[in-house]
Amino acid sequence: MQPEPSSSIVPVTTVLFDLDDTLFDHANTARAALATSTAGLPEFAGADMEALYQQYSEILEEMHPQVLAGKCTYEDARRLRFQRLLAPYGLARTHAAATEFAQQHYGHYQRLRQPIAGAVALLEALRPHYKVGIVTNNRTAEQQEKLRHLGMAHLVDALVTSEEVGVTKPNPRIFEVALQRLRSRAAETVMVGDNWQADVVGALDVGIRPVWLNRFAGLRPLAHVEEITSLEPLAEVLLQITGAQPPVSQKL
Structure with a gap:
């Protein structure tokens, strides 16, 4: 079992995303x-x-x-x-x-190829106030081209791939590289992803708060992990990802 999250609230500065079946459909x-x-x-x-x-x-x-x-x-x-x-x-x-x-x-x-409904609008809303990264188990060139095709490349501060790092999620190293590249701390970072083991468990293991994108009505193994079933409506998803804290203007 993973430990329960700390009750202390740290303002979010950084949002990480998986790519395939999280932003790309x-x-x-x-x-x-x-x-x-x-x-x-x-x-x-x-x-x-x-x-x-x-x-x-x-x-x-x-x-x-x-x-x-x-x-x-x-x-x-x-x-x-x-x-x-x-x-x-x-x-x-x-x-x-x-x-x-x-x-x-x-x-x-x-x-x-198409983005998940609401994905582009979500990135557009986040990036003026938060650092945005993608952590993905795939090839770098393929994911770079995919982001360009989906119209997302300019909305991402850092793309971290398993090919580049040499390990796949949920290995902590790939998340650590993302934090280093974005100059962020785990406590102020959120990871949004559809894969429970790779994205949720991987984030928990390095102290990142996960938000599970559960589009296909899977069973949530840990009740304290936050869950969304869609990237829409935008206002509700933004609130769940970033909390009630005011926007953070810090950028790289």
């Missing part, structure tokens, strides 16, 4: 890309697309750590993912077929 982007990639294929006539997405997510969750650890390239992981996903439908059985489908799907995914 990976889940719905992936659903839309799968629907586009399989549209018109007779093998998917009458297929349960939500079940297909769940299978896609499970395979992605299994393989992503291997990619981050350098055991598999992104291109090979993408091909293998679709070979496994599409085999029951009689598709992508060969290396070439799986590679072609994966490339087409990735193109759809890139084109269909």
Whole structure:
């Protein structure tokens, strides 16, 4: 069990965010890309697309750590993912077929990327008064390009990636690097993220107050951890993240 938070109130100066499925809507982007990639294929006539997405997510969750650890390239992981996903439908059985489908799907995914509803407005409201950072388990170049595509790059003071630091959340080191780069203290920092283990437990372990973005009605293991289910409405989310303290004008 994690310790209960201290009752002393420290004004917030810094807000950290996860990126994928916290600011960037990976889940719905992936659903839309799968629907586009399989549209018109007779093998998917009458297929349960939500079940297909769940299978896609499970395979992605299994393989992503291997990619981050350098055991598999992104291109090979993408091909293998679709070979496994599409085999029951009689598709992508060969290396070439799986590679072609994966490339087409990735193109759809890139084109269909969208932010979580309310994400841009939230960053725009925070940044004049708070230092804003992103802590993400992914490649630096990919996340930089993603922020540009989503129109968020100019709203972020620091991007800290697992590729750069050499460890993944919830390892304390990645949070410590973010605090160092933003010249912030853990006690005055909030971490907003959707992944309980990586974002919530990781933040608690270094003394950062977490706010769990629980978009899909998961069970909250620790009652004292604050929870939001959306990034809207803006005023309510801002209050929950920053508390009742007045805006802090300190910037880097």
